[in-house]
Amino acid sequence: MRPENEIAERLRAARPRVQASAPPFTAVLARVENGDTAGPRALRPRRLALLVALVALAVAASAWGASQLLTGSIVSTGFPPVSPIVGAGAPLPSSSTVLGLRVPDPVGGLPWGMRVVRTTRGEACLQVGRVLDGKVGVLGTGYAFHHDGLFHTLSPEDALVGALQCVHVDAHGHVLDTQGPLTASADGLSLVESMSERVHCDLPDQHDWGFRCPASQLRLMAFGALGPDAKSLRVRFQGHSFAVKPYGPDGVYLLVFKAPKGTNVGPYFGAPAPNPATMTVTFENGSSCPLPSINDPLLCQPEGIDYSSGPTITASAVASPIHASYSTDVSGGQPPDVVTGPGSSASAPARQGHGPGLVIAFTARVGIRGPVSTYGVEIHRPVVPECFGEGTLQANTTSPTLSPGQRTGFVIRLQAACHGRYSGRVFYFSIKPNSEPAGEERLINEMSARLVKPALHLPPPGVTVGYFTVEIPFTGAHDGPAEVSPRVTVTSSSARLARHQG
16 A cells, blocks of 8 residues: 555544544644554654645545546436426425435445435435435446446436335325335445446346346445434344434434345345344334334334325315317327226227327316326226227326316327217326325226226225216228217216216
8 A cells, every 4th residue: 555545544544433523633643653542742843744745645636536436427317307297296406415414334435325305296205325525326336337436426316217215295294214124236326216227236136137246245225214203213233233313304314234144145036134134213202113114004103294185175176067079180198998897907009190089178176286196087988899898998197286277188099980978077086195105006006996896896986076978970980080070068067966966
């Protein structure tokens, strides 16, 4: 080791780690001279001048190395840009700052950190990586980024790709989410949502690239957010027990260990790590529960989290006239899901370009703020031999963010030969937020399950906004345009609702 590097390493080793004022500079120099001895001694002026010069060289070399790391490219998600009104939404600028929490890597190098990326649609996504100059990112080591040795900054948008680490915030904006213990790569790339598109070594449960990560490049990690009332987190790992105080108003925690022996041996798909870390969270009121099973009500009732859905949405609150029409030439739109019988469903073939379809429009009297509520459409039609499927059609997309009073609707693609009377309704549907991974899949699944009510004996989904009826004429051809304009009946939702409930 070169003299200036050795002195720099000894200075870092001598750096105090207590939360107190720094010792005199002469005391630090004395510790460099005497190894671990704490007592300062006088230094000859010539030796002191030489030491200061070498320290200056070491600091300059370190700064040069940091600047080299900063030349790495920003990690690109490789996916279309996020939208503030659909899906998980877009990151709020106020949440792009990396938290002050720093956790040293057990082998050395840059520390680990995290941020809580909040979105325009009421979700929060945990983003973890190595930290340099207040930025969170990944390292170009091993196969990552062609082993360029650089630091690659993560954008907040990358936390939203796939939304696997996103959860719904509670009624007061608090976050409850637990991840791990899990095996991750030391470069941090395995924690990036879009990592599957990048060359990397395989973790114990993977065989994407045909090269298993060396054991030295594996870490055992756990991270999460426990809400504002989390008081402490007790961790037990490899015979040791210690407590961690959750950080900040979201009660976040981040643990990083060397991967236990046995993590990277055995079958190619890997073997479970022996004696994994266990964690128990204690809340301000004295209650406690194990992690990561915090979303299991039989094991834990988290304190300080309020997943109430607000006031109940009634039919009178959402009622609005529905304007439905049939067009022989619509562009875009979605093919519907086709429910072919109790308990089963099939999707109609997707159509490209232009073709016939239903255009349904209405005014959304109740707004949509995120992927826990949506407007849906349920359509019934007669069974005709020329059409694919039978029974009930439903829209299979969720609503974007809508303001109360905003105009919206559906465009539903149909087959040209699907004629007859179509009757249906538009409804508002919502689910209660919880600590499970956020996204629209649960919303769609619960809405779809209620559309097959003959099998599951469930009530129709949602609260009815209004009803409509459309007559689609028979054209005599499977693919040609309709020759006669259809008769469209638009019925006020309030009148139809009164008859329906009476």
